[in-house]
Amino acid sequence: MAMVAFLVEHDPEVMLRPAVADRLSRLGVTSVSLLRDGDVVCVVLEGWAFDPVSSTEAAAVAIGADASSRIFRPVIQSALRPLIEET
Numbered sequence: 001m002a003m004v005a006f007l008v009e010h011d012p013e014v015m016l017r018p019a020v021a022d023r024l025s026r027l028g029v030t031s032v033s034l035l036r037d038g039d040v041v042c043v044v045l046e047g048w049a050f051d052p053v054s055s056t057e058a059a060a061v062a063i064g065a066d067a068s069s070r071i072f073r074p075v076i077q078s079a080l081r082p083l084i085e086e087t
Contacts, residue, residue, distance in 0.1 A: 007070040
């Protein structure tokens with residue numbers, strides 16, 4: 001699944017209104033996560049049909065990210081499972 005994350009250091013009005021959700025879904029986004037602390041907002045977009053190479057700029061515009069926002073793309077993604085020791 002393709003993923004991109006935007007770190008926005010000012011306090012944007014990141015709201016998932018119907019028009020924003022529609023624009024993102026047209027880009028192939030099927031999941032949106034919003035994380036924040038006191039200073040930074042992180043918006044994570046995911047989708048099987050989402051192409052972060054060609055759609056990151058349109059997605060940034062849709063969520064209200066500006067030129068000062070940092071964009072993160074995955075380096076590695078892995079499922080983990082506990083190691084079962086043989087007895």
